[in-house]
Amino acid sequence: MKPSRAVILAEGLFDMEWAKTAACIIRYRPDSVAAVLDSTQAGRDASEILGFGRGIPVLSRLSEASTLDPPPDALLLGIAPQGGELPEEWRPTIAEAIRDGLDIWSGLHVFLLDDPEFAQLAKEHGVTLHDVRRPPAGLPVATGRARETGALRILTVGTDCNVGKMTVAMELVRELAGRGLRAEFAATGQTSIMIKGRGIAVDAVVSDFVAGAAECLVLDADPSADVIVVEGQGSLVHPGYSGVTLGLMHGALPQALVLCTKPERKTIYGGHHDWVKIPPLDEVVRLHEDAMAWVCPEERVRVVAVACNTHGMSEAEARREIRNAEELTGLPATDPIRFSAALLADVILPRARDARPGEWR
C-alpha cells in the first residue's frame, strides 16, 4: 500500500534539508503528489524550491487543495521531527483532512491510530490512518539467516544521519535494474516505505529485534533477486542512532557496503550532537569494516564505494570533494544524484556475478 494522490504537510519547513520525506516522495513518486502545504512558501512551485517536482503547487491551507483536479485522496505528513512526536500545531490540519475524507499517511514514532481523537474521527469518516512506522508483530531475534539468501546483499551506510543513504540505495537499484539485473530495494525507513509500499522502519522496532527486522527484510526479498540493496539508517558514529545502524548491519549481513557522506558536514547533524566530530573518511570506512568483522571476520566485508552528497555545491567544488574522497579512501567515489550511479553499479556488478556464479544469466 502507498498513497496515490497526496497533499504533503511540510508547514514552515519545505526544503531539501528539513522536509526529507516530502522531498524524497516528490523525487521518486511525483505523480502521487497533488500539492504541498507550507504557508510560508505558498504560491510557489515545488520545483523552484527542490529543483524537481514541477507542476506540484505549494499551498497555504488544506482547503485550497479541494479545487485541484483530480482532487487529493490523502494527507501525508512530510516532515519527521526528531523524536517522532506529533507537533500540536498539526492536529487541526489532520482533523480537517479526516473530515474531508482523506486517508492519512504518517511516519511518526507516535501512531495516529493510538490517538483516540483521530481514531474516532477516522472511523466516523471512513478513512484509513496509515502508520507506516508501526512494526509488524512477531519479529524474531536475528540468527544470521540473512546469509541464506542467494542474492548479493549491499547496505548503504553513512558518516551521519540525513546524508542520503536512502537516495543512494534507490539510485543504485535503478542503475542495476537498467543493466538487466534483478535488483531489489529493501526499505528500512518511513519515507521509503511510503515510496515502495512495503518495508519495516527498523528504528521503530524494539531494540532486541532490530537486527531480526533487518534479517526478515532480506529474507522477504524476491528469491530470484540478483542483488538486494538494503537502505541504511543512522550512523555508527551518531551517538543517538548507532545502535540502530549496528543492528541493521548485523541483521542484514551485507557482503559489501556503500558509504554515504555529505562532505561539508564536520560534526554530527541536528544541533544537539555537534560535540561529536565525524572522523576522517578513511577511518569511517575502517570502522564499518571492523564492525562487520566482529561477527563474520572470514567474510571480509568491505566498503566498496563512496557516495558524496554534494547538494548545494558548485560543480567544481563537487568534483573536488569527490576526488578528495577517492584519495582519502582509495575507493571509487561519485555523487549519484548530481552525476550518475553508473560508477556504483560498475563496482557492484562483478560482485553480484561472483555471488551467483552458476546462475548468472
Place this chain on the structure above:
Amino acid sequence: MKPSRAVILAEGLFDMEWAKTAACIIRYRPDSVAAVLDSTQAGRDASEILGFGRGIPVLSRLSEASTLDPPPDALLLGIAPQGGELPEEWRPTIAEAIRDGLDIWSGLHVFLLDDPEFAQLAKEHGVTLHDVRRPPAGLPVATGRARETGALRILTVGTDCNVGKMTVAMELVRELAGRGLRAEFAATGQTSIMIKGRGIAVDAVVSDFVAGAAECLVLDADPSADVIVVEGQGSLVHPGYSGVTLGLMHGALPQALVLCTKPERKTIYGGHHDWVKIPPLDEVVRLHEDAMAWVCPEERVRVVAVACNTHGMSEAEARREIRNAEELTGLPATDPIRFSAALLADVILPRARDARPGEWR
C-alpha cells in the same frame, strides 16, 4: 516497586544456566522469595541446585504454596524465553495465581496487561500485573547529556549475552559501597529491575531511543553518587543484540568498561548463533574501546578489568582461566563471585577519585 514475597515460576528449567531471573533474584533478594515452581525438581531446596538460597523450597504446583507461612503475595516469571514471548503452558498457572489474589511480575517482551484474558482477570481479583520490561513514555534520542553527571560512569560489557554483566555490576557496587563510596547501580534489564525496584529494560525500548534510555538512567541517578555502575546488555559480537549494546554504550557514555566473559564459551550462546566465534579476549577489549572512540575519541575510554565467570570450574581451572585472561589482555582479572570484587574496586576507586578531584571526601 519490587515483589515482597514471590513464588518464582521456573518450570522445567530451574538452574543457573536457564533460569537467570530466578537465580539472580534468589541470590540478591532471597527474603523476597517464598518458593520456586519446577515440577521436575520438586521436593529439593533451591540451594541444592544453585549453591545458594537455602530454605527456599522447590514445589510442583502453585497450590502447594498456600501452606507456606507467611503465604506468598506474588507470582514472578523466572525464566526469560529468547524472544520474550509467553509460553502457552504458563497461562494456566498465571491465571490460577491471579485467582488466588497474587500479583504477577513479568519481564517478558509481551505485556500481560495487553493480554485481554489476564487484564480482565486481574481487574476482577484486584491484583496488579507488573510488566517490568515496559519502557517509560517519552524517552528522548540521546544527545550526550550523560557527560553532565559528576559521578564516574562504569559500564559492564561482555563477550556474549548471559555471561554475568548484571552480577558483576551488582558485586562491584556492593564492594565500592563497602569502601564508603556512594555507588549506584543502574538497572537496564528485567531481572535487575525486579531486584532494585527501578530501571529501564533497554532491550525493550524502540531502537531509536535505546541510547536515550541509557542516557536517562544515568541522569536519573542520585546526583551525589560517586560512581554509577551501568548494567550491560548483550554483546557487540552478538549479531542478535549488538545494536542494544552499542546504543547502551553511546547513551551511557561510560568512562571505563569492565569486560565480562565466560572463558569456556567459544561461540555465541543459544544454539542459533554458533556460527559466530567469540574473538580472542584482547580483540574483544580493543573492539569495545574502538566503539567508544567512534563518538568520543578524546576520552580514551578503556576496558580497565576483566571479570571471568568460572561457574562450574574447579578452583585450579578457574585460576588458570583468570591468569590466561590477564596475560592475554594485560589487565587485572578475577571472578567476583567465586573470589571477590575487591580487585575490580581497586581499579575503579582511583578513577572515581579523579572524576571528582575537588569533591573527594
